[in-house]
Amino acid sequence: VTVRALAVAAGGGALVLSLLGAYQAGLRTRSAPALAQNVARPEAQSLEELDGKLEALLASQAALQSDVASLHAGLRASAPKTALAEVAASKAPPESPAPRAEQRAADRSAQAVLDDSVATGRWTADDRDQLRRLLPAMDDEARMELLREVAVAVNAGQIQKQDLRGPAL
């Protein structure tokens, strides 16, 4: 009896389990489309919203670019010409300034010292001292030209040190 009762109980359990399994399978089959619909609907809504936001942003960007361009144009038109010239000058290479009156005077005096020395053929301590005083006050180009002329005169023997020991200049 006991064995039979157990077999019946086991068979009934198996039947219950199989029925429960069939029910769950049917439940899964029915609920899958509904679940898909519930997920798909929010995604579609978000894309539409993002599209809208993107279009709004693009429109804003275009408007801002237009505003910036008009601001630049207005700035160029309203900026003082002197300020623009200063900016351009700051980018341009520096030009050597014209010699000042003091420089021109020093240039002439130094040239006279050399000319007198060449005329006498002597280069004295007084000549050297005069040039030492004048050279720093001269224009750069005139100074180089004078030094070059002194060198040419020395090398050609046109001037020779007279009672002068030490540097020529």
Add this chain to the structure above:
Amino acid sequence: MIKRLLKLATVAAAVTASGVVFAGMKISSPVYISYANGSNANAGYVVYASVGSARSSSDDMQYVGCTATTSASGTPYGYCEAGDATGKSVMCSFSSAAIAAAVDSINPMSYVVFFAEPSGVCSYVSVYQASYFQPAVP
């Protein structure tokens, strides 16, 4: 007596050792001026001179030297000059920052070479420093 001999031996050893200090290659390079191109007097001059040899020469004529200055505007300028034993003098001027830098390196042990162009401009100034050049001494 023994102590005195030891002292003498020590002094003798020191003198012998000090003699080693004066060994080594030594070159005398008096001021030498020549045409830059053979015998062509119109090609400018080249000058070779050791500062120490010029100063130590037995004559009263030789000298070599350069100077470099910077103007108030920042432009470098200067000149080199030399005189040899015969009384010949050569000079050249420059406004090159590179030459000015070379000139600044001249010291009592230097050997100087410079080219004086016919225009009076220094086209080349070279300064050598080496142990075999004679140091400038009083």
